[in-house]
Amino acid sequence: MKRNLANWDERTQQAAGHSAMIALGLTQAALGVIIMIRLYVFDQPDAELRDFQWVLLGSIVGYFALRAFIGGMMPVPTPRQALLAYVGMVVFLFVVLSIWLGLPDLNDWTNSILPALLGPAIIVGGYWLIAVLGRRRIEHSISE
Numbered sequence: 001m002k003r004n005l006a007n008w009d010e011r012t013q014q015a016a017g018h019s020a021m022i023a024l025g026l027t028q029a030a031l032g033v034i035i036m037i038r039l040y041v042f043d044q045p046d047a048e049l050r051d052f053q054w055v056l057l058g059s060i061v062g063y064f065a066l067r068a069f070i071g072g073m074m075p076v077p078t079p080r081q082a083l084l085a086y087v088g089m090v091v092f093l094f095v096v097l098s099i100w101l102g103l104p105d106l107n108d109w110t111n112s113i114l115p116a117l118l119g120p121a122i123i124v125g126g127y128w129l130i131a132v133l134g135r136r137r138i139e140h141s142i143s144e
Helices: 010-040 046-071 079-101 106-112 114-143
Strands: none
Touching: 010 046, 046 114, 079 114, 106 114
């Protein structure tokens, strides 16, 4: 018996969406592993993989942005939570990069310190903005 797409019930749609989410996650993880193997096992230059890295970044960021905006289900952090997440990311980056590369050179602060401070700010601020817009969109659609 043929099923009309309009007759799908909510459970079928939810299962299809969940399956697609799992497939996307596995694909992203596989692409990330392939990039790491090519970089660190086969010692390929970073420039040769830049396009794959951008595609993976766009896929991951796009997925979370759409999930937060369209779904409106991602939690909106309080200012205290956002600050703690930012500080945690900065401390983590500083410790890991200091162990890996040594202490940063203060004369070259735009290449050593600024990315560790600005990157987490962009991530936390971007997430907060998308989560707020998603929640506002859901609340607006519910009130109609």
